[in-house]
Amino acid sequence: MEIKLWKVHGSGNTFYLYETSDEQEMDWVQLTLWLCDEENEGGADGLLLICPSSQADAKMRVINADGSEASMCGNGLRCVARYICEKLEVEEAVIETMKASLKVRKESPLFEELPTYSVEISPVSFELSTLPMVYKGKSQVIHEVIEEFSPTIHFTAVSVPNPHLIGIVEEHYIKHQSHQFLLAHYLNNDNEYCTDGVNVSYVYPMAEDAIYVRTYERGVGFTNACGTAMTASALVANLNGVVASTEVTVYNPGGFVKCIVEKNDEIYNLLLIGNATVTAIYTAEVIDGTFGWKSCERTAEQKNYDKCIQFVKEQTAQFLISEKA
Structure with a gap:
C-alpha cells in the first residue's frame, strides 16, 4: 500500500x-x-x-x-x-x-510571497478545570505570581482549547531557557498541578504591538512555534496591558505571526495569521x-x-x- x-x-x-x-x-x-x-x-x-x-x-x-x-x-x-x-x-x-x-x-502574505492563512482559535476559557489545573482551590489564575513556580514571574492559565500556562518574563528568561525547561519538564511529568500536562510559554514584550514567545509544548518539548500558544500569549499580553494593540506581532524561534485579539459580549474572538x-x-x-x-x-x-x-x-x-x- x-x-x-x-x-x-x-x-x-x-x-x-x-x-x-x-x-x-x-x-x-x-x-x-x-x-x-x-x-x-x-x-x-x-x-x-x-x-x-x-x-x-x-x-x-x-x-x-x-x-x-x-x-x-x-x-x-x-x-x-x-x-x-x-x-x-x-x-x-x-x-x-x-x-x-x-x-x-x-x-495576503505577511512576508514576500509566503502562502498565508488565518485560522480561528476557539473556544477560550480561563477556568482551571478546563486545562485541567489545580492550584490552592482557585478557579482561575490570571497574571499571578505562583511562588512554587517562580517568585517573580506572573502567570496566566488559559485553554484555547489546548492547555497553556503563560508567563510574562524579563529578557534573561528568554536568553537562558533553563528555568522554563525545568518548570515545563516538571509540569509535564508527575505533579500535583497539571495532571495531564500543560504547554508552557515565556513571553517578553518587545513593543506596544509585539511580543517574543518561546514554548515548551506538551508531547513535543521546546518547539520552533506553537500556534495556540502564540495566540494565547497575545491574548494574555493584551488582557494584562503588556501590549496596547489588538493586533499583535508574535515573534518566535521559527518565524512570526500576527494575532488578532477582540472581545464581544464577554466572548474572545482570536485569529491567528501566518x-x-x-x-x-x-x-x-x-x-x-x-x-x-x-x-x-x-x-x-x-x-x-x-x-x-x-x-x-x-x-x-x-x-x-x-x-x-
Missing part, C-alpha cells in the same frame, strides 16, 4: 499531513512515531490527519510526536486550511477540530504495519521562508539562546 504525505510547517512547527477517507485505515500512533523520528528525514513535531466530516469541509486530528493526541494546533490548522482550500478551490472553509469547527481563510509552507511531498509504502519511503519531491518554498527567518533573526537578535538546558 502506498500513501502520499505532505511535509509542511507553520512558523517552523513541522508536520506531516495525510488525508484519509477511513479513520481506521492504520495505526496512526505508529505512523507518527516513525515520521517524527529525527533520524528519519529530520523528523517532525507531529502528524496532521485530514478526515471526512459530517459538519464541516474536513476534520483535523493532531497526533503529537510522542503519540498523544492534541485537541487543537493553530500552526497545523493553517497547513490543513491551505490543503483543503486548494483542493476545493476556495478561499474560505470550515475545519472540524476536537472541540470546535473553526473558520479558516486565505490571506505562513503555511509545503517543503516536500513524499510517497511512503506500508507493508504489514511497517513503513518505508519510496520517493520525495522537494518544493522551492523553504528557500523563500529562509528569507523570513533571516528577517526574524535581525528583529530578535538579542534573544539568541546563550545557555542550553
Whole structure:
C-alpha cells in the first residue's frame, strides 16, 4: 500500500499531513512515531490527519510526536486550511477540530510571497478545570505570581482549547531557557498541578504591538512555534496591558505571526495569521504495519521562508539562546 504525505510547517512547527477517507485505515500512533523520528528525514513535531466530516469541509486530528493526541494546533490548522482550500478551490472553509469547527481563510502574505492563512482559535476559557489545573482551590489564575513556580514571574492559565500556562518574563528568561525547561519538564511529568500536562510559554514584550514567545509544548518539548500558544500569549499580553494593540506581532524561534485579539459580549474572538509552507511531498509504502519511503519531491518554498527567518533573526537578535538546558 502506498500513501502520499505532505511535509509542511507553520512558523517552523513541522508536520506531516495525510488525508484519509477511513479513520481506521492504520495505526496512526505508529505512523507518527516513525515520521517524527529525527533520524528519519529530520523528523517532525507531529502528524496532521485530514478526515471526512459530517459538519464541516474536513476534520483535523493532531497526533503529537510522542503519540498523544492534541485537541487543537493553530500552526497545523493553517497547513490543513491551505490543503483543503486548494483542493476545493476556495478561499474560505470550515475545519472540524476536537472541540470546535473553526473558520479558516486565505490571506495576503505577511512576508514576500509566503502562502498565508488565518485560522480561528476557539473556544477560550480561563477556568482551571478546563486545562485541567489545580492550584490552592482557585478557579482561575490570571497574571499571578505562583511562588512554587517562580517568585517573580506572573502567570496566566488559559485553554484555547489546548492547555497553556503563560508567563510574562524579563529578557534573561528568554536568553537562558533553563528555568522554563525545568518548570515545563516538571509540569509535564508527575505533579500535583497539571495532571495531564500543560504547554508552557515565556513571553517578553518587545513593543506596544509585539511580543517574543518561546514554548515548551506538551508531547513535543521546546518547539520552533506553537500556534495556540502564540495566540494565547497575545491574548494574555493584551488582557494584562503588556501590549496596547489588538493586533499583535508574535515573534518566535521559527518565524512570526500576527494575532488578532477582540472581545464581544464577554466572548474572545482570536485569529491567528501566518505562513503555511509545503517543503516536500513524499510517497511512503506500508507493508504489514511497517513503513518505508519510496520517493520525495522537494518544493522551492523553504528557500523563500529562509528569507523570513533571516528577517526574524535581525528583529530578535538579542534573544539568541546563550545557555542550553
